Amino acid sequence: MSEPLLTVENLKTQFFTEEGTVRAVDGVNFEVNEGELVGLVGESGAGKSVAAQSIMRLVEEPGRIVDGTVTFDGKKLVDIEETPDGRMEESDEMLSNREMREQVRGREIAIVFQDPMESLNPVFKVGAQLREFIELNRGVNESEAKTIAVDMLREVGIPEPEARYDDYPHEFSGGMRQRVLIAMALACEPRLIIADEPTTALDVTVEGQILDLVSDLQERYDTAFLWVTHDMGVVAEICDRVNVMYLGEVIEEAEVDDLFHDTKHPYTEALLRSMPRPDRSVESLDPIKGVMPEAINPPSGCRFHTRCPEAREACKEFHPEYQDVSDADEAPHAVSCIKYERVGYEDSDPLQTEATGAFAGGLADMRGDDDGRDPAGVPGGEADE
Amino acid sequence: MGRAQYTIRRVLQAIPVLLGVVTITYFLMEAMPGDPVSIMLGPSPSAQQAAAIRAKYGLDQPLWLRYLNYLWDVVQLDLGTSLYYEVPVTQKILERMPVTILLLVSSFTFAIVTSVPLGIISAQRRNKPTDHVARVVALLGVSTPSFWIGLVLIIVFAYQVSWFPATNLVLPWASPAEVGVDSQLDVLVTSLHHLVLPTISLGTLQMAALTRIERSSMLEVLGEEYVKLARAYGVKETTILRKHAFRNAQLPLITLLGLQLTSAIGGAVLTETVFSINGMGTLIITAINNQDFALVVGTTLVLGLVFVVGVIITDLSYAYIDPRVTFEDAD
């Protein structure tokens, strides 16, 4: 197989706040191949958006990329190395800000943000905004750019694109605006589009339409997508391959069918169980216990051990290795969980946490005369054991 | 709905406000102690003279009738006769108004020209030394009484170093003969030279207030998603500042400009006093000190009109820049 289009290795992005250093992205690895639709999923706060923006070096103060390498088509978008005296420095190969701006942003990689209401400038006409980016990134003149823009608006399903070209953003609905933003991304003919939760702010029906549109366009234009979302349903619908993030780390990566049917990581399993599905009743929904810990002070060992139903004492001690656990004849399937390592998981005692069910009985006793309202969703946990 | 309709609506909305201004001022003046007749005729006029004057100025009629008469006159652009100057109020106002407008225009120009770049630089170099200096300047600017700035400027630049004149404002439309120079261009230059100190005195407060709003709105806009998007599409930072952020960042500034007019007009009264300029401000003080009823109501009404027109202009420019305004109005 040829080189991946995008390779992210050991990427670390941190935010230096008054409260301390937030390790939003903490050593992330993943790849996107030419023409592939790759998902990046996780709960809010997992660092998936920061990771996506780090690829384009769009992280703003007080955030900073502190380590790692991002390679896109042989170019080093990010390349930070340790110098002999122990400082982290940008290598000579890493693109300058200017090269980044002139060669990569928009031209090679385009982005679609989460909120279509905020992404378009309210005081400029939609067409003019499209045209500007097309002119800039495709090196065409104004009238050519306009033709491309109108064609692209038609492509993404905007009725009467010539007329709508001269409308202002507030004259479009949310779904229509997101179509405009997708048109904007595609019109620049990038090789990769990063979609940062592009359907989260939309109605479910509109979300469906947009997903259909993207699948359709992706096939025709053969553009690679990195699709950032918290929604496993969306992943199932459009992605080829998925990376699951938890607290700044990618903890599992597999082809979409593998991930759903041969789930390896307890966190992914928990995510899937918490997802509403037509073949299950609401009662059997199983929310993940607890909230994600702060990225300022991540838990020791495996970061998920505080919420993991299968956690054992060893999970507190050992930080699991991120490794491919698939058989040779299978598609790669990477996971980081010590269940798949030889560090003594099997001999270790189960951890006493709410997530492992250790407190379930105790809590029920304590609540004895309560009306049975359940803040942590314990019943689901019992149903599935 | 179109901009024309929006304009008409904004103008119509101003009418009740102007009516309110006349009403409030009229009745406040009626409450004023003292008898204008005795001011005109001295302490002991004959009954006959007094009655004649009363009849002449309509002072013998009941209050409500006088009020209605006055309103009717105002509609016909007749603001009555000044008791003190013994000329029509409109004439006096037409004579003084250009001076005050000149002062307002020059100080607002000064304020805008200085505050916009200062605010933008301040936002761009946030928390760097330039920003700190700009913020301290702005803080001092909004905290200093304009008339005291005038006094200090006179002491330093007129008395100590004699760079600029402190009094006898030369108007740009005066004739060269009056000023004692050769050409109209020289008049203009002389006038600008005279305008420097009053402009800074009156404009500093506006400058400071505008700088603060420019900085904070620029900071806000630079954090917007559409600015991030422009950056993600490879737009240069200078273009982002000049094009993508600039227009949006001016919206709060425009709003504030209109609202600042009321404090600027108040400031003009003080500045005209400090620099002995014969404008509307000194006119209204003279009118009040001489209980010149018609002149006070007339000048107040016209100053109110200046404010109302100013706010309409700023609202319309807001609507021109931000397409959402007329759109929302249609709903």
Place this chain on the structure above:
Amino acid sequence: MATTTGSDTDSRTESDAQAVESDPEQPAANVGWRYTVSQVRRDPTALAGLGIIGVATLVAVIAFLDQTVLPMFGIEQYAIAQAVWMSPNAEVAPQLLPPAWTTNVFGEGTWAHPLGTDDRGRDILARVFYGTRIAISVGVIATTIALVAGTVVGSVAGYYGGRIDDVLMRAVETLYAIPFLVLVIVFMVAFGRDLTFAMIGVGIANIPTFARLIRSRVLSVREEDYIEAARAAGVRDRNIIFRHVIPNSFAPVLVQATLQIGVAILIVAGLSFLGFGAQPPTPSWGQMLSQSRDYMLPDPWFSIWPGLAILITVVGFNLLGDGLRDALDPRINN
């Protein structure tokens, strides 16, 4: 008038307040207080402002005792001042002396009068000191009047809406359309040229600021679910306004009031400068500046001190106001 101009301030104040309502289900004034205090304690600029205001207020209180309270008990006016230094009204020295470290045509400066003397031979330092009283008291009282009246007008207009809203807001706009200073002067000529009417006049002229602020808060709070719930549960309108709406406006109003005191001090100084306000011989900064105008050439320092006093005091209120705004609205972080 100014309906669209209002919309911008509306959105600002909304966000101001939302930042404070961490828990919209339980809006309570004391939560706001505690939060405010804790935030201000961490902000050096706000603390500096608070320090200036504290000193100025202390001075103002001493002046108030000395000028007004003690004389009611038969003690001579300015007894405290005389005991410590000298009466601000005593004509004790040569006129128009410069500050201690300089000389002018009238004589040589002396440390007996560090900042020099005025045109009647009174000590400038003592007069600047006692002038604080007028500035602080008029600023605070005028703003309180504006705050109370503006809250009533704004909450009634915002809560009831419809015709009541139209009429009240049109009246407020009218008030705003008359240039501030002119309105107060006309008001004072009509009712009285002394300080009481200066306070009332400045207070009335300031009503629009608070009325608009409160109205916009009411409009946004009115739509909140818990207000709907309260109304559905039969809670009376007046109680809803007082128990829910007003406490919810705490943050933006506090910020505005602080800044507005500074503005009021500037206005009152301007009024006194024009001869409207505190009557002689009561020391006031504006009036000192007015006297100094005739001596700007021979004795420029006379014009400097009162202006500096105004500047420092108003800076204090602006620092505190800005600090409060930053503390209560994390969105605009500096």
